[in-house]
Amino acid sequence: MLDATSSYKPTDRAPPPVDESDERQDRRIVPETTRRADRLPGNRYGNRPTMKDVAARAGVGLKTVSRVVNGEPGVTPDTERRVQEAIEALGFRRNDSARVLRKGRTASIGLVLEDLADPFYGPLSRAVEEVARAHGALLINGSSAEDPEREQELALALCARRVDGLVVIPAGDDHRYLEPEIRAGVATVFVDRPAGRIDADVVLSDNYGGARDGVAHLLAHGHRRIGFIGDMPRIHTAAERLRGYRAAMEDAGITVDERWMSLGATNPQRVRRAAEEMLSGTDPVTAIFAGNNRVTVTVIRVLAEHSRPVALVGFDDIELADLLQPGVTVVAQDAAALGRTAAERLFRQLEGTLLAPERIELPTRLITRGSGELPPAV
Amino acid sequence: MLDATSSYKPTDRAPPPVDESDERQDRRIVPETTRRADRLPGNRYGNRPTMKDVAARAGVGLKTVSRVVNGEPGVTPDTERRVQEAIEALGFRRNDSARVLRKGRTASIGLVLEDLADPFYGPLSRAVEEVARAHGALLINGSSAEDPEREQELALALCARRVDGLVVIPAGDDHRYLEPEIRAGVATVFVDRPAGRIDADVVLSDNYGGARDGVAHLLAHGHRRIGFIGDMPRIHTAAERLRGYRAAMEDAGITVDERWMSLGATNPQRVRRAAEEMLSGTDPVTAIFAGNNRVTVTVIRVLAEHSRPVALVGFDDIELADLLQPGVTVVAQDAAALGRTAAERLFRQLEGTLLAPERIELPTRLITRGSGELPPAV
DNA sequence: CGCGCATCTGACAACGTTGTCCAGGCTCTA
DNA sequence: TAGAGCCTGGACAACGTTGTCAGATGCGCG
Secondary structure, eight states: OOOOOSSOOSSOOOOOOOOHHHHHHHHHHSOGGGHHHHOOSSSSSTTOOOHHHHHHHHTSOHHHHHHHHTTOSOOOHHHHHHHHHHHHHHTOOOOHHHHHHHHSOOSEEEEEESOTTSTTHHHHHHHHHHHHHHTTOEEEEEEOTTOHHHHHHHHHHHHHTTOSEEEEOOSSSOOGGGHHHHHTTOEEEEESSOOSSSOOEEEEEOHHHHHHHHHHHHHHTTOOSEEEEOOOTTSHHHHHHHHHHHHHHHHTTOOOOGGGEEOOOOSHHHHHHHHHHHHSSSSOOSEEEESSHHHHHHHHHHHHHOSSOOEEEEESOOTTGGGSSSBOEEEEOOHHHHHHHHHHHHHHHHTTOOOOOOEEEEOOEEEOOBTTSOOOOO | OOOTTOOOOTTOOSOOOOOHHHHHHHHHHSOHHHHHHHOSSSOSSTTOOOHHHHHHHHTSOHHHHHHHHTTOSOOOHHHHHHHHHHHHHHTOOOOHHHHHHHHSOOSEEEEEESOTTSTTHHHHHHHHHHHHHHTTOEEEEEEOTTOHHHHHHHHHHHHHTTOSEEEEOOSSSOOGGGHHHHHTTOEEEEESSOOSSSOOEEEEEOHHHHHHHHHHHHHHTTOOSEEEEOOOTTSHHHHHHHHHHHHHHHHTTOOOOGGGEEOOOOSHHHHHHHHHHHHSSSSOOSEEEESSHHHHHHHHHHHHHOSSOOEEEEESOOTTTTTSSSBOEEEEOOHHHHHHHHHHHHHHHHTTOOOOOOEEEEOOEEEOOBTTSOOOOO
8 A cells, every 4th residue: 555654644534514604714714724625614525516516506406417417318408507507606526436436437547657757658658548538538657666566556556446447567577466356357458568477468569579680680780799788587578588689699500608698787887887898808799789778878878988889789769869870770669559559458358348368469670770780890 | 255154234235145156157157258347246346345245254343344454443453353364365455436435535646748758748747656656646647738628628537536636737828727626625736837827836947047048058159140949939838938049149139030930840840841941041040949859859850961060959858969979958957856846846735734826946957068069150 | 249441343324426216297199 | 188108307225435423342440
């Protein structure tokens, strides 16, 4: 559960009931500063009018207001007009919490991703949002910051909100905690990385194939000693890309030197050191395959300072890659397509057809811009 | 799997519990496709157990379960253990919708922004999320796509969800539609651009000052004919930056030629044309001030194809700006700080102190990298 | 041994909405 | 003009939770 660390308490105690006249007094005496939260009279949502208030004002029954609000048939134009006027006058807005409680559907879906600020996840998130919007649903999202515990906390908080469905970019590798939720009817789709230890829909890029193609591209340009810098192999995408690298090298009949590989390069400093190491010494690498966009950016910086030209292919496209000297050759994945595909799958689940869990793999695309076509330099 | 000893009270109007064997039957007979939504037995959230179910299984009262779930005092360890076991066994998760309805606080805040996929809003959104998280609240967000109508629709949908507060990056310029909501107690803070026609908190960058500094920087390097390419002036930030441009030029005693200015450059094609126009003809500009990150990127592309070196200063920082040739000089604003400041202000409102609406302006920072220091070339 | 008190527990109502169902008034037809 | 049927409107319960309050239990002390 999420814990409040400040005095803002979502779990507010109920204000003591105060009768109308006392309340008038309060209005005059209580300083402005205490008013916003504890405004009286009426209900706990400030002094928000309810359907009952609207009904009273319009001189109709409660259900008639509900009918008007929901555009249900069976209300004469005259009655409808009176209700509309009352709604207008009171500034009524339906309380969706109550509606949700009654109807059982929240018309919202949750998205658990790694980091909203990462340029890869922005478009993905946006794509999910668009699909949700097309289905009349809102998107609630949160970042796991690559922390499995936080991922779980977030996902379960979303389930407690009774989101209709969940799109998860996994940080952890054990998602059995979602089993009761899925059984209870929460549609669930994993994106970018597969779910751990449960059977669920998953949409991912062809990380293996993309990496293999990227490395093969370097091999085709004459490179033999090719470095690989990637994330921790416990992350599925990183492991797959590494596998692709190994496969391409093997296909070319090259035995990979352990010193050519750097795994778990999670921050710029480590990437920098890794790159510098494999570029120095005897038999330095003549090309580098960068395992993700953050690695690519750092490697570009290192190569910019390096005297000898070194070929580079990066996984994930980066903005302005074409404007650098040389342009950066990348294996691009389509973040928006990942998000869109996952969200669409989610809503297909929600439409009632219980589909067998499926693994959808989207192709990657090699974009040649120059850095990957440099010949080996000694 | 209801406990055999659990008995439903006579007062209980819930549908009669289906016993184990019947339930098994259902599972076998009902086709998979109808199951997810209409699963039996039980309530509308699939077959999600409620506190009542937990209470029955644990052989305690409803309120005792509530107490355990909320960590309230006054439950003997033994009772608590029994309840915990029942919760575990049933996979119970509290329904926050009902809780919200009862308590009046949703512990969630809404964020209406322009486009989640824009690299400027990712960090902003993330910062808001972090603050929300620190206060135990979830973030619901949506993109307005710069459409005022969609902004309103989104904001009001969030209000219907009874978010506790709203952070809005305005697309429109009339926010009176939020008045009833604010009166009803929805904390509201505007970011990046001020609210229109209502009095509310707003957090923004010093667009005017930043642009003036940026243009002054070009002037200091000897430029006289400086172009400005920006967004539609109906967007506050665009108008302010334009004002900064004009002020700097005026300070330098330069009369701005209308042909140096391009407003409403909303897509790359128009930016490109605008840039090409002001770079050609007699008396072309020798420097360009780009009004936002998207414009900057396009202008960089145009300049890359241009024979004569042209100085450039852009508003908003862009990734890899330092790696281009030359590095791109920018007026950087701190998106994360904007988001953080706004969210913190929001929660201060929620803590009960009703603060007078305030306008908070964050400074910008000029980052020199080369492109802004090029001398005028004829 | 009985009384009072503290501690623990549970019945009940309420939150604001929607689904069900019935009443009353209307129109239409025989 | 009466009866059937339709249309509109409203009373009521229910959704799952929490606040209130009173009842039950056990214990210590007079």
